[in-house]
Amino acid sequence: MARSEEAAAWTYAVYNAVREVPYGKVTSYGHIARLLGKPECPRQVGVSLKALISATAQPDAHYNSSNVPWQRVINSKGAISPRGVNGARQQAAAIEAEGVQVTRGSLGEYLIDFTSYGWFPDRLPSDLSEDDEDDNDEE
DNA sequence: TCTTTGACGACTG
């Protein structure tokens, strides 16, 4: 498959995986990458989420900022990635709205306690269903 | 067309 198609497939896979993060829970870019079988590409997860279309621009898009819980993905340090004061603040507000406690670091970072809110399953719930077949080959 | 820059993260010194 062509590179562009692979890129698109990866992006959709990221969106689908993020959709499985439960309400009120958070996970990391790296964990999403690991769940998708590409542990070396946490950065590409960020690239995909960055490309997520805003719900305001396209309310009916199959994937947009309102039907993909992008706010539940933070970095491995348990902090909302800086990227721009506005963006981080916006994400903090969105995740707090789900009841997740967000604290401020000494440098103004938004921190979330993985012990209380982390979601790090070994496999995606949607993949577990395929697992009840007797023989299947993983990816 | 080539170079830089990131919503990252594991590893090294």
Next chain:
DNA sequence: CCAGTCGCCAAAG
């Protein structure tokens, strides 16, 4: 604990 390196690769300059 902090800083630098590397893998990855789509966008932006």
